Amino acid sequence: MDAFIVVMIFLTIQVFANKIISSSSLDKIQWMSLAGGIAVSYIFVYILPSLHHEQEDFGETAFELAMESELYFFGLIGIVVFYTLTKIAERHRHQKNATIKDRFFFVQIVLFFMYNTLISYIMFAADxxxxxxxxxxTAVGLHxxxxxxxxxxxxxxxxxLYGRYVLAAGIFIGWAVATFVPHSSVVLAIVFSFISGAIMFNVIKxxxxxxxxxxxxxxxxxxxTYSGITLLLKFFLDW
Structure with a gap:
């Protein structure tokens, strides 16, 4: 039930993001700077340490001949895949033809539908x-x-008209799969590494x-502030 409440908050943020931003006392530039600061902090104080921890566990439990960088390679794949798909889609961004521009937007929506699905899956499948x-x-919601x-x-x-609902559907599907479909630690580690690379790319871009x-x-x-609070919580609560 707790996780379901969180996913409903995510859905509300995704569907009504622009109304939330426009109705806030913060202007749009402050909102983007706030989200950007927390996102960068999230990468360095959560994603990278978690990726290192997952790699250590992966090397101990997955394969006898495991190396020390498999999951970092999957993170690289995440960056390369999203960079490549983004560049392919952007070829049509500045086209005057309305059909081509709509096609570009549709490709973006499908790409971020998958992106939201994987982020949501990792958020709710992790222990x-x-x-x-x-x-x-909080960091994910701002993202x-x-x-x-x-x-x-x-x-x-x-x-x-439809884009925000498609992205919200990705969040819901990720939660549903994480909640009702059995998953292994190896699959979780690989998906986490892949989407970590994608998050790094999208945050920086x-x-x-x-x-x-x-x-x-x-x-x-x-x-x-977010970094300091995270480090304190990790120290005192052993997160």
Missing amino acids: QDIEQLVFYG FMTVAHDMYRENSERYL NELPSEDSAHLPTFVISAF
Whole structure:
């Protein structure tokens, strides 16, 4: 039930992200800087240490001839796959033909549907206490909000018409698979590594604010505040 409440919050964020941003006292630049700071912190204080831990466990339990970098390789695959698909889709971004531009947007929506599905699957399949799920879910929820905002900027009409619901469906499907389908530790480790690479790529590409669209104090404060709280919680609660 706790996980179901969290996934419903994720769905609400994904569907109503632009209304949440527009109705907030923070302006859009501050929102993006806040999300970017927390996302960067999330990579360095959660994803990279977790990837290292998963690699150690993977080497002990998966194969007798396991090396020391298999999961890092799957992370590399995640970066390369999303970079390649993004570049292929972007070829059609600036086309004047409306059909081609719509095709580009559709490819993006399908890509991020899979992205949301895998992130949600990892979030809810991992062995986490509800406190961990809520705390780390804050970073993930802001990341979903940033993805939603980027999709809205690409094609606001089609995003509001169907795009946001497709992305929300990815979150729900990921939760359902994690909850009702048995999974092995090896599969979880591989999926976590792959989607970690994809998250790193998307955060660096989309969430690090550019010079003309950054609120530097918000970015710096959010990055170090989230990092500090995470390190304290790891130290005192052994997360």
